[in-house]
Amino acid sequence: MKFGNLLKKELRELITLQAMMGMIFTMVLFIVMGQIMGGAMEEGFDTSTITLCNKDNSAFTDEVLDAVQASGETEINFVEIQSDDYAAELERLDIKNVVIIPEGFGNSVTVEKKPAQIQFVSQMQNGGLAGSMSTISASDIISIIQDVCMDEVLLENYGLTEADIELIREPMELIEYTTLNGKISKVSVMELTAVTMMQSMIAPMAIFFLLMMASQMIMTAISTEKIDKTLETLLSAPVSRLSVLGAKMVAAVISALLNAAFMIVGFAFYMIGMMGGAVEEITASTVLETTNLPVDAAALESVTSLPQAMAELGLTLTPVSYVLFAVQLFLTLAIGLAVSLILGAMATDIKSVQTLTMPIMIAVLIPFFITMFIDINELSGVLKLMAYAIPFTHTYTALTNLMNGDMLLFWGGLAYQIVFFVVCMFLAVKVFTTDKLFTMSVNFDAGMKKRGKKPVEE
């Protein structure tokens, strides 16, 4: 009954209406951002329409443009460019770019038999990647026009058959294989990397947010109680110190999980919103570019069979792996909480709480960045040892180790974390069940002159 009472109080302190509003706001912000970004990316990647000004009225040009439209993939929006002041013209027509087929285009290819000129006017966009996407995808469409032109020239000028053209266009077929840890799959390594990269980004982000939130929560909870002296009131009541400690830790875990859930849902929607459309468009345009033909089922086979390829390469997690990862995640959280508890007990005021968050922040950030950009095993001996000495590193590498089947590394990391947790918990219990909770403090105000522990007394 008393533990329940304590837990209820801790939860009410941590999960307030404001905290819930904050969580919902973060989630909604991610979702909205995803939609906005997704919209911008999709618009940028859009290869379905092209703005074109045809100043050449030759039969050849008409045939080319008909062929482009007949592919069913690209719709041509014809405009009239009336002057050479292209900047003003783009402004007037409210368009970002335009392809101009000048007069004499058809004549140059069919009669003069020399390369014709085609103009592409594009407005440079400020404001990031999405802005320049439309130019990139418009360039793709120009290459489609070029390919259709080539087909026409080969058909008309050299009398080749469609089968000949097909062979010229694709004299070879690329079959890609990817190997991983002795396993092999018939899949493009580029496509596989694109997918696994997204996965390997979400997990560390989740770990990072979870750890930071839980740590800050318990640190604030302990230090506020100490500073407000509510801890003295609480610990002079007939409750065991361990149940006070336990209630705080359980509440911080629940609250952190809730926070992380909101954030991850929001983040997942953000990724889906932003990348969903864009990935489809990239894939489709890549296929178009290489085959010059409408996307067919065979061309997309490698994309749709990605999950199968991932399974073949062992890049998917088994239920046992998920359980193992969950255990490690929980252990990570417990280590973070135990360390934060000790640090929180040292705080003498709110300012010192912020400073005391630093060690945790550094220990969480270093492996986060290392694992995001490089393989830890590629580090030199000492650096590798230093990275592995940070207990959180093992959590960031756990998913990769489980996928790659590096079980020795996984179990080693887990064992290290267990030992680390036991030591931290022993110290936390020692702090909480002895005088240290009230006598231990770090004086940051005097830090410039003398840094050290100062017992509180009267």
Add this chain to the structure above:
Amino acid sequence: MATVLEVKELSKKYPKKTKFAAEKVSFTVEEGEIFALIGPNGAGKTTTIRMISTLINPTEGDALVAGHSIINEPDKVRENITYLPDEAGAYKTMKGIDYLNFMAGLFAKDKETLDKYVERGKAICGLGDRLNEKIGGYSRGMIRKLLLARAVMTSPKLAIMDEATSGLDVINALEIRKMIKTLAKEQNMAFLLSSHNMLEIEYVSDRVGIIADGHLMVVGTIDELKEKYEAANLEEVFERVVKNREIR
């Protein structure tokens, strides 16, 4: 009258300190008695009170609360005491009534007792409807009244209060002093107070212990001390004991 608190040569030395914060402090508090520990800042009042409240462990000596040792039976001791620290706060996000419920829940063994404690708390604090508001919006005086009510609502054998009326205006402070006297008289509750306010101590206490430099210098009733030191009031006694180290 039964002894509620028996302090036996209680000493405390903090780590890395050469001097004792409290040394061989001994005194007793009887049932229904109001005992005040007075002394200058850093004399060892809070250290002594914290040891009796089982918050910190003594280096030497012991204290018995209702017959239970603070060293060997701290759990039993906590069942018989309440402690109100100086300048203590309360959980700002909680409503006043929820705070009383929460604290009562730590002492009560069943729902009936819990409700009884909360009803008493509500009556004692005198905050009325404002108990339904969040503590974050309370004034310092309101918080102190709430905490005082919390400290006595469970009718502990010994209520330990560090600067009980700090932050309260004259009228509120008077009410609290009267309340302490009434509770001691009518419910036989014992109080261990610590204060800087000599007027308050003179009005409310049955006996006084003057502590200086970690040592309990003298103990007695107000009249006894005044007579012993041939002083007009407690302030004079205090000055002569603390400043001049006169031990009679």
